[in-house]
Amino acid sequence: xxxxxxxxxxxxxxxxxxxxxxxxxxxxxxxxxxxxxxxxxxxxxxxxxxxxxxxxxxxxxxxxxxxxxxxxxxxxxxxxxxxxxxxxxxxxxxxxxxxxxxxxxxxxxxxxxxxxxxxxxxxxxxxxxxxxxxxxxxxxxxxxxxxxxxxxxx
Amino acid sequence: xxxxxxxxxxxxxxxxxxxxxxxxxxxxxxxxxxxxxxxxxxxxxxxxxxxxxxxxxxxxxxxxxxxxxxxxxxxxxxxxxxxxxxxxxxxxxxxxxxxxxxxxxxxxxxxxxxxxxxxxxxxxxxxxxxxxxxxxxxxxxxxxxxxxxxxxxx
DNA sequence: GATGAAATCCGAGTCAC
DNA sequence: GTGACTCGGATTTCATC
Numbered sequence: 001x002x003x004x005x006x007x008x009x010x011x012x013x014x015x016x017x018x019x020x021x022x023x024x025x026x027x028x029x030x031x032x033x034x035x036x037x038x039x040x041x042x043x044x045x046x047x048x049x050x051x052x053x054x055x056x057x058x059x060x061x062x063x064x065x066x067x068x069x070x071x072x073x074x075x076x077x078x079x080x081x082x083x084x085x086x087x088x089x090x091x092x093x094x095x096x097x098x099x100x101x102x103x104x105x106x107x108x109x110x111x112x113x114x115x116x117x118x119x120x121x122x123x124x125x126x127x128x129x130x131x132x133x134x135x136x137x138x139x140x141x142x143x144x145x146x147x148x149x150x151x152x153x154x
Numbered sequence: 155x156x157x158x159x160x161x162x163x164x165x166x167x168x169x170x171x172x173x174x175x176x177x178x179x180x181x182x183x184x185x186x187x188x189x190x191x192x193x194x195x196x197x198x199x200x201x202x203x204x205x206x207x208x209x210x211x212x213x214x215x216x217x218x219x220x221x222x223x224x225x226x227x228x229x230x231x232x233x234x235x236x237x238x239x240x241x242x243x244x245x246x247x248x249x250x251x252x253x254x255x256x257x258x259x260x261x262x263x264x265x266x267x268x269x270x271x272x273x274x275x276x277x278x279x280x281x282x283x284x285x286x287x288x289x290x291x292x293x294x295x296x297x298x299x300x301x302x303x304x305x306x307x308x
Numbered sequence: 309g310a311t312g313a314a315a316t317c318c319g320a321g322t323c324a325c
Numbered sequence: 326g327t328g329a330c331t332c333g334g335a336t337t338t339c340a341t342c
Contacts, residue, residue, distance in 0.1 A: 016210035034312045056170035057207040063308035094307040102294035140256035153248040154217035
């Protein structure tokens with residue numbers, strides 16, 4: 001409950017973040033505790049929500065999602081209701097990887113993966129500008145993914 | 155090599171993307187094939203690079219990385235050399251989760267996780283504006299993470 | 309209250325078909 | 326592609342500190 005992480009917990013988190021398929025036996029060796037202890041601690045990290053999930057990372061290019069686009073969105077009105085409607089609608093669009101409400105010249109930034117530019121143009125014309133309350137979108141095609149979804153440092 | 159995925163491969167990928175800790179036995183049940191077949195296919199998906207990695211997702215708020223910031227960067231010059239230097243430097247900054255070269259009013263977009271705004275201001279003043287060739291940065295503090303790093307749909 | 313050793317159980321990985 | 330078999334790791338128990 002007290003949710004304090006000691007050096008061993010942190011090592012477990014960091015290792016599992018790099019390789020979620022590590023066996024408990026391997027992990028125990030890496031962090032230098034017995035398998036039983038390692039298992040108990042890892043369990044706790046899941047139970048208490050430090051690890052929210054373990055996910056396989058699929059290569060986007062190999063499943064026809066090789067194109068990445070960032071879209072800045074401005075809404076017509078800045079009312080809570082307007083935000084709520086937009087967010088509700090955006091959650092249904094599964095090609096949206098990120099959607100963040102920001103402070104500044106835009107209301108939202110979206111990160112979108114599609115097959116290619118033609119796909120994006122279609123989506124833009126049919127889905128994005130149809131989102132509730134959208135005044136304007138600005139599209140930034142990603143020409144090079146220098147770093148994408150790097151593991152969290154802590 | 156021909157890298158064709160049938161219905162079963164796709165199901166494996168989708169399930170492992172949602173839960174990378176599924177045992178082979180569980181996965182086999184979910185996709186409705188024998189454990190041996192499932193194992194062989196999953197192996198192939200790793201070997202041929204469809205799954206690049208399996209990672210534990212750590213809750214950012216619980217490891218003092220609860221603040222998210224998007225930064226637009228404009229460089230002084232748009233030469234290949236200038237881009238190369240910037241990218242080389244940015245790869246060393248471990249708090250940068252995303253760095254994408256884009257077409258439009260900015261050269262790069264960065265996605266950065268830190269503990270709080272104070273942390274960001276320090277990093278901005280000491281690390282970001284010190285990056286090679288940076289003319290201007292525009293900071294967008296994220297006020298609400300509506301969708302963050304959603305699993306890829308394919 | 310946490311640890312590590314041991315004991316059991318179950319899945320991973322391999323083989324023959 | 327399936328079923329069976331073996332080996333090793335996951336998980337639990339328990340004594341110990």
